[in-house]
Amino acid sequence: MERLDLIFSERELDKVLAAVDACGAPGYSVMRHITGKGRNGLVVSEDSEIAGGGTNVHMLLFCEPAIAESVAQEVRKIFEYYGGVGFRAKASAI
Amino acid sequence: MERLDLIFSERELDKVLAAVDACGAPGYSVMRHITGKGRNGLVVSEDSEIAGGGTNVHMLLFCEPAIAESVAQEVRKIFEYYGGVGFRAKASAI
Amino acid sequence: MERLDLIFSERELDKVLAAVDACGAPGYSVMRHITGKGRNGLVVSEDSEIAGGGTNVHMLLFCEPAIAESVAQEVRKIFEYYGGVGFRAKASAI
Amino acid sequence: MGADLVLQNLLSPPVLFFFLGVAAVLCRSDLEIPSPLPKLFSLYLLLAIGFKGGVELKYSGINTEVMLTIAAAIAMSVAIPLVSFPFLRLRLDVFNAAAIAATYGSISPVTFITAESFLASQGISSDGYMVAALALMEPPAIIVGLLLVMLCGPNRSKGQPGVRWGPLLHEAFLNSSVLLLIGSLMIGLLVASQGELGVEKMKPFTDNLFYGVLSFFLLDMGLVAAKRISDLRKAGTFLIGFSVLMPLLASVVGVWLAGLIGLGQGNALLFTVLCGSASYIAVPAAMRMTVPQANPSLYISSALGLTFPFSIIIGIPLYMQMVKRFIPAF
Amino acid sequence: MGADLVLQNLLSPPVLFFFLGVAAVLCRSDLEIPSPLPKLFSLYLLLAIGFKGGVELKYSGINTEVMLTIAAAIAMSVAIPLVSFPFLRLRLDVFNAAAIAATYGSISPVTFITAESFLASQGISSDGYMVAALALMEPPAIIVGLLLVMLCGPNRSKGQPGVRWGPLLHEAFLNSSVLLLIGSLMIGLLVASQGELGVEKMKPFTDNLFYGVLSFFLLDMGLVAAKRISDLRKAGTFLIGFSVLMPLLASVVGVWLAGLIGLGQGNALLFTVLCGSASYIAVPAAMRMTVPQANPSLYISSALGLTFPFSIIIGIPLYMQMVKRFIPAF
Amino acid sequence: MGADLVLQNLLSPPVLFFFLGVAAVLCRSDLEIPSPLPKLFSLYLLLAIGFKGGVELKYSGINTEVMLTIAAAIAMSVAIPLVSFPFLRLRLDVFNAAAIAATYGSISPVTFITAESFLASQGISSDGYMVAALALMEPPAIIVGLLLVMLCGPNRSKGQPGVRWGPLLHEAFLNSSVLLLIGSLMIGLLVASQGELGVEKMKPFTDNLFYGVLSFFLLDMGLVAAKRISDLRKAGTFLIGFSVLMPLLASVVGVWLAGLIGLGQGNALLFTVLCGSASYIAVPAAMRMTVPQANPSLYISSALGLTFPFSIIIGIPLYMQMVKRFIPAF
């Protein structure tokens, strides 16, 4: 089983969800109100919410390697254009 | 050392905490207000809070494999009846 | 690539951020309002916010092993004095 | 005639803000009231309605009418699930049928509050003890729901936890909504019994703000209901029909009972609204705990996506029409 | 003369709380208004300002002055980005120049609200339709911003998604701020057309609380603006100059236009403030979606870290001075 | 006699809602006010109390009585930790003893506010400068707490960071509570000095809502205090005794000092309440930073789980009784 951690702006949540659903992920979890720093040193802070930018979300996804692979491929396109990062690791269900 | 990620409804938090404490876990962390999708495509969204269902929590637990094993066994029973998922992976303390 | 999970009181966020930046981490994500239990059975609950203690943050950091190592060394000092835990694991970028 | 009442209801700020919420979802705007702000409004509304109910209860006192109304309310919250269950079993399994039945036996505080505002705009008075009736309709519905599962459900010997009455009664009587309502009601009663001063000092908070917060909250309810309605479409016409017909049936019985007890027009409307509304706070929470086999998107979405909008948009003026017909003005 | 106005503005509670927020950041206090509480205030302010605007619009009606003002507002929200863009291109790439240009074509509701409060303290009246002008200045600025990218940007054939007008127009007209403003305005209009009662019941919420919530929100804005100003320092003097000079230029044109249309002093000030303010709600959200290549810390920080404080501290009394000079009292 | 005061205090809405919160925890209801809503209430209360205090300070002016009271307040916030420390050392290590000592030298704004409400219900007036005394009791207590650790603590040469006065003084004087209080007080003062208008416009927010928000917040404090009390039980009878006896001792000295200074009954009660209350906002935050070796569940739970409920339930009427006995009505 694999673990996928996707972190990106909440503005792209619907797009990513559509991709994840399309790849047949068995489930996912979403944490909102994530702040952080990414490419070009760009900081996303809590006041991005007031400033209209919105904060980040952290999507956590456990699935079989094949699905992880296709999710990774789909979201990579989104992240390249809009920003966002994703990481994979091994895991096993309890 | 092992890492346990448990995701389940906040309604079962007390039950899971009791199980975790009973197994002798050295510590844990809890994130609330998690939304997501799980078995049977059931979606837990933010409006579940108003609708009385409550949202999910994500419990993160680092411990020795033996404790991880017994926590896994205990919470599996809860998750089978009420719903919830759990995953294990390798990790090491810094 | 490595994954670092750091969990500590929000009161030390600035200190940890300074250390992380100094080590040249390419980015990080921060989740606030984390509750939990740690050394000596000390519980951090939501009412710690009203009581002035503040809750925990969970910082997630993906980076190369060398940077992970130096971040680990820096934050270990902070955690020893103020409390906080950190864990490392393997991961790969999507 | 009725069209006038419908219009007056439709053009009240709370209902208009409800529509704004629905419209925002339909045109896929990113308008949202982020969690936990809706919780602030719902806690406030329960606290304020309880407190005001308690203050009024102090002035009206407890008499035969009060006792009869509360008894009738409890009876209805037992009868509605019992009537609904066999009907729902035509299409649904025991778990889902019982959970939905319990949902319709219970009540929706916001529908009640909207009806109160409607009465106020009509210049018709009602009594504080109706809040007590409201609070007391939750526990019986929850208990009946679980009894239905126990009596009609599959054999539970396969290692699953048996029915534990303790947690069930606890959830039925001490869930946060019921506790906050009853608690605030008792506080209102106690404070009013000490004189005017305490009540006066609470008024700017509990009374003056009320209408505005209700409007704000209904904006959120519009957002939520509109999202839920697509869930309902998946559930099929059977449940859609039930979500509208059951409240109608219950409200007819409600008006009849109100006439029998001899309630005034205001109380009669509130009683009818209670009968015709479905819970989306206390019962879903209880069912989540005691009947986890039921699918929450069925019982929450039917209560929230259809019965709730139906009640506040069409139900309230319609019931008022019925009340005006069968209940003398005084 | 002017010093008096400046002082009166500086010593009003909202502006003082803004300074308190700035001071808290400067002395590195841990004062914060945690998310999503600022969202509660901003939703409230939009809802209240829209509702009140709608009610007043009902009383004032729609006449030539209204139509002219709205047309002028839209024209300004198109002209300002067009004028700003070539100037910004001197130092910035197409994406950032277009995003900043759009930001300055659009408006800041809180600056507008602060100006309204200032007018109230001066005993000068203004009209509800200005809220409509406010809402209608957002979409054109967003659209012009994107057109600039399309026409002047690099060839986009490298597999990147092309311009999709659908999402853009959607974002321009249905983003949460515009929708809530226009929706509340229409609700206010409808409710007022039904008589006094509905308006009266909303007043304690929409009117009485307004000034206090504005003060609270400006405390947060002070915290945010002070944090943003250090970002700006990195961006260099060019952008700092632009953040002050562009609003000044726009406001001069604004006063002139207001005189041409024949607006009263109150409306003229509001119109000028709209021209001179920069968006930090709707446009950043739209740019994030449609021009992700632009760096948000540039356009958000210049609007929020400099133009916003400049407008509410110096801008408002300065523009009032200009208005008093060029617009007859009646 | 006293029983009457106790009853009047017990039956005031804020105290009753506190009991409701305690009851909810005792019967294990799932009632909760989710974070960050309690923060909204506490920020509001600090802002409102500061602003109102500033306005009143404008009217009363600064005279010898004011200076004396503030001096006495500071003296008490130094003396209480010094007296408590050796006593606490009987059972606790240096770190915990110092942290608890500092906690009791400092004050609890909500206790103060509850006492103000109590005075209002008794028709007894008090002065705005008491808010200044309140704010100024925090920093000395924090500083004394750390001095105790430095002077009596184990040798700190083992590579641990030494005492850094900078961060400590910073935390003592610029923590969010003190800053918001002092800032709002100064804003109130400035606004009032500009005339009635600004004050009037803030009133619906800072005055009318106050009592209701206090009640809502005390509901949450009841939930929190009841959860904390079980922590205290683990800490043993020594700390339980201290949490009640120390406030009593401090309040006796407080009444005596108030008499000496010649305060009126209202100010005397507030002064006594300040002496007898323990911090659960600023000091815990400062101790977390400067004495991380101390166990927060000890100092937070004793202040919050015992001293706070004791003060608002029994303390206030008891101190009033003492004040009435020793301080002439005028």
Ligand SMILES: Nc1ncnc2c1ncn2[C@@H]1O[C@H](COP(=O)(O)O)[C@@H](O)[C@H]1O
């Ligand atoms: N190396 C990293 N480790 C953890 N989170 C990251 C990392 N890089 C980026 N992020 C998160 O992903 C968001 C978007 O990243 P980016 O697209 O690089 O700006 C950032 O705001 C961070 O919250």
Ligand SMILES: Nc1ncnc2c1ncn2[C@@H]1O[C@H](COP(=O)(O)O)[C@@H](O)[C@H]1O
């Ligand atoms: N494969 C998965 N990956 C991540 N989160 C999951 C997954 N499956 C379920 N979840 C989370 O666990 C919750 C309960 O799952 P379930 O019991 O399957 O309904 C869901 O609401 C999700 O938040």
Ligand SMILES: Nc1ncnc2c1ncn2[C@@H]1O[C@H](COP(=O)(O)O)[C@@H](O)[C@H]1O
């Ligand atoms: N073993 C663990 N697994 C997960 N989280 C932990 C663990 N130990 C501590 N934590 C988190 O780290 C915080 C600080 O830990 P400590 O410094 O041990 O008190 C706790 O409040 C928990 O939120």
Ligand code: NA
């Ligand atoms: Na019902």
Ligand code: NA
């Ligand atoms: Na503009």
Ligand code: NA
């Ligand atoms: Na004290």
